[in-house]
Amino acid sequence: MVSNSVVVNNLTRRFGETIALNNISFEVKKGSLFGFIGPDGAGKTSLFRFLTTLLLPDSGSGTVEGFDVIRDYKKIRNISGYMPGRFSLYQDLTVEENLSFFATIFGTTIEENYDLIKDIYSQIEPFKTRKAGKLSGGMKQKLALCCAMIHKPEVLFLDEPTTGVDAVSRQEFWEMLKRLKTAGITILVSTPYMDEASQCDRVALMQGGRIMTISAPQEVISNYPLSLLSVRTGDIYRLLADLRTYPGVHSVYAFGQSAHLAYKGRNVDSLNLYDYLASLNYAEINISEIKANIEDCFMELMQTATPPQKRSGVLNS
């Protein structure tokens, strides 16, 4: 019995000049929900394509349920389900036709594994004669998930399943994944939304083809080495520039309508900062101490992982 469902060692893959995957290693426990979080171009899709036997690496290796990704690719194709980032079902076939098509090429039938997909499929079943292309974004995702699970896979690879889906459907989708986990299925999911990290058992933060950290989401936050202030004023763009020149500041970045200011230890005092901003004629200044969330952690990791001369470029991207 293997306790690890997915193991990857020193995986590297280049596309011309770009390094899509840079010496990646990680392990995913059986039956866990593992998240890969990172911006576009971090290498998430390449990694998933490698694990689903679609992409050959330049070096490194990996196993899925004990099968070598390169050597035993046929076995892996039987036991894994993959949901690509782009909706990739037949838009001109109906919901039911899509599902039974994928059931058939996996050598099974809808009836045989109906139990597994029942929860999800029952939501789209009323539309089973509708063409897949005519479904809403959330329903498309549900159908794609059903198709990826129709053969009762042991491992599910979901590449950005919540991208382009509304907030309610996103939450619903994560609830579905948690229920699937209880059926013993290992789930690897990637997402560009950092707020989804807390839904996973463990998360890997990715950037530029590298994994920067792997830990439980709470650990990521508790390991945050800095103190944070949230600063809010009328003019966010000027504010960012002015905060960056403030002494003792470690980093400043926009966070929605406010600016997050990170500093080490006691280098920055919020009262002094208030005076400083007031002297610069800011109106409606609002400064509060906050706890770091996963996004703040990510910003910090991104900075420390990037060589200093490239820092500004990365922050702008």
Place this chain on the structure above:
Amino acid sequence: MRTILYIIQKEFLQVFRNKAMLPIIFVVPIMQLIILVNAATYEMKHIRVCVVDLDLSGSSRKLISKYSGSPFYQIHSSSFSYKAAEDEMKKGDVDMIIQIPAGFEKQALKDGKAKAQFVINAINGQSAGLINAYSTMILVDYNREIVAENFSPAMMIGIKSISADYSYWYNPKLNYKTYMVPGILVLLITIIGLLLSGMNIVREKEIGTIEQINVTPINKIQFIAGKLIPFWIIGLFELAFGLAVGKLLFNIPMEGNLGLVFMSAAVYLFVILAFGLLISTITNTQQQSMLVSFFFMVVFILMSGLFTSIESMPQWAQNLDRLNPLMYFIRIMRMVLLKGSTFADISHHFFALVVYAVCVLSLAIWRYRKVS
């Protein structure tokens, strides 16, 4: 096997759900047959003639009436200035100028020979050749009559002449339609087969469904068979449909065994579909695939012997044409349908197609990769 059947079923579903497909399958063949067969004819009708008759004698008029009386010629204008006639030809209003010089009749009676000038617009060399041939035949006829009229039978004893009579085998009336229909049917199934198969896998690449297929345990052979068989069936159906239309509309002869036609078509379609598949595997978008398909199609069609005779091509082109699958199948179609050739007659072409099919199909299967 169940998987293949299911993919075939899925492909058919998609083909018939595509609103553009049904017209393509049913209307296009009829249109193509009607338009191309009637348009792509080698017969010259309405050759427009400008007459420059400077003699105005009985003989010259007789010569002109020989042409105006023929269904192929149409006296478009007459003039007394060769310059004016030439201008008309430059404008493209006339295809041919007949100039009869002054003293034509006199000279003919005195010296026993006279000269007239025929100027033919040879921008299209093939039709110029035909006009020339027709005109010469009429002239020969005219000569014979003149001799009979102006010389007594006694004098004719000394004149020996050899005349050749023609009889055209396999197409006795020189009906170009019967000649064109089989070729155009080949064209039809080629276009349908190549485009359908060439676009299909690329389309799955474009919409991303190929990713989803590639992670399934389905193997190459199952996938490719599932992809090709539907188009193979559609292609054969098209041929049957086209033959029926050809029989009903143009009453084309079907001298040989139709089974032979379909057997060859079955192999030929594999060549074309495998070709499309190969194009599909090396391109990434439907547009690329279309352009590549068109490039090959144009070369294949123009060198297929459908419109121009292969025998009149230069030797290097004839050698190159051995790589042209259309050439083989058009020959088979014409041989079987028009001549009633048997398998022994077409076996050479047939086996060439078999070898071709095996090669291209293996290449396509080898090129198709699930992994990048």
